[in-house]
Amino acid sequence: MLLINNLSFFRDENLIFENLNLSLGNGQITQLRGKNGSGKTTFLKVILNLLSSKTGEIFWEGQNINKNIFNFYNQITYIADHNTSSRKLSVLDNINFWKGLSSSNLSNDETLLLLETFNLKKYLNTETMYLSSGEIKKLELLRLILEQKKIWILDEPYNHLDDSSIEILNQTFVDHTNNDGIILFASHYNPAVNDLEILEFS
Amino acid sequence: MIFIKKIFLFFKRESKLFFRNVVDLFSNILFFFLSIFIFVFALGADEQLLKSIGLGIIWSLLLLSSTLSLRKFYEEDFNSGVLVIIHMRGISYELLVFLKILSHFLFVQMPFLISIPVASLLFNLPTSEVYNLMFTFIIGSLILSCLSSMSASMNLLNKANYSIGGIVVMLFSIPVIIFSVGINEVGSDYKSLINILLGLALIFLGISPWVSAAFIKLALRNK
């Protein structure tokens, strides 16, 4: 259960958002909706403690995240709009790096199956720089499943995806919430997902 | 245990990145040798002259050649967002900087160690000077890697003027060169100079993680 209390954030004396409250329980998927520049990304970064000088508290499972921030981080997969894969390393190298960092228990067979579902298996040993931008984005989104974390926080996940990939991503979201996962994402694209909680930014 | 595994994983990734970009390493070494040629043509190839100043030329060029790869220290990882991910997985920014300095030392500076004997050959330096050069280079290049880390992290905040990072490295490397070259002139008292060098290395190894991490955090906040 992720609880966000009275969160306000100032940047250079400009108020970005004020007194926001949000609670995210198991199986819940929440969208931050709003125009560009409305503060969605800032809100996500404040929740992740990547920006400081905020007022308000964030509680994960009853404990203030400031008490043990790495404990909180260890439950999260965070995917922003940039690609954390290294261009010069192969797809397999990047996957092994992500899996190892997250101490993921996903077996090699399951990984290969995952790649095949997303149509990336042929690139297993190719350097990432040879993939198209949509495929690199898909590779990045694979982190959600590879890292096996409970909380998924995403910033504009639907950018660069074609229709079939959007479908697969929606399905992945649904599967995760069925397994008591928590999803929070910011997007100006409104996906066709049931039981979507919406927080408007204006 | 898991933590140590993550550190090894990080190193494995750095080494893989290094080996995919071997051309960069060879370019650095080529730059080093080309600048030696330039120096020789500029000074005139008098053998006695070269023998007496060869040590200084080699040290200066080693310093300049290692500032060539300044840009690649943090920039790509910063832009791709991998720094944040690594941080979120339990490796603090300070530890990340420390590991980056070590891998820079191993993969960028140590290959120069092989070029030093060849360069000394070109100048016909006496063997004792070559040994001293290699030994002081091992310690001095560690200091240079720390300095490079600090200036590269400074560069993250300032996209316009890239040379400022290199300038900072050059400024602080003056004491390094003074003490490294001084060993050859002091004779039997060389141990004190080596101690000073080691002290400098430890000091910089100690402060650069904090300084660099502070700059990185600042840059991430203002991204």
Place this chain on the structure above:
Amino acid sequence: MFGFLINPSKFNKFVDIILKPLIFTSSIILIAGLILVYLSPLDYQQGLTVKIMYIHVPSAWLALLTYSIMTIYSIIGIAFKMPFSFIVNKAVAPIGAVFTLLCLISGSLWGKPMWGTWWVWDARLTSVAILLLIYLIIIFLDKTFENKEVREKTTAIFILIGSVNLPIIKFSVDWWNTLHQPASVSKLSSPSIDISMLRPLLVMTIAFSLIGLIIAILRIKAEILIRKHR
């Protein structure tokens, strides 16, 4: 008639016929050359060390020959846009680099007992060292660019610019009177070197050329295969 020099498929056909006999002949010539070197006379001044000359001089000639071949193919490649010439450039550059390195190292080893120093900045040594750097830059240029056309053209142009170094190497011993000795073997005058030393020298040169040729052929074949595979 000389289509194998220009056309990849004719090259492959020609080479498939001559490769095995070529390997056989060059092994024999190499062995014959080594025997001749073993039997060749000692220099009255230098003793045994003069025999380094039988490695040093052939590798020097071959370094220059390789670069000349690359220059010719670069001109053809840029003028007639012939892809095979760029294949040859890419394949042959490392061979030239190795011969230059061999020349420099053997020269250094020869110089230490003869002149007391591993290296001296005389005109010929310096320009051969620059030749090595040019070879290395050629190899790097090939790995730097990702666009094939840019890569090949840039490398070819750089080869042409670097070919200025060849006459410098050749005539540096005449223009600047420094350590190296002037040329002893030339087409225009009878050689000033004794026949008993000339014979092993020529045989070793032929042996080196054939070995270089074999390696070049293998590399060119490999490069053709790589391009076909893409």
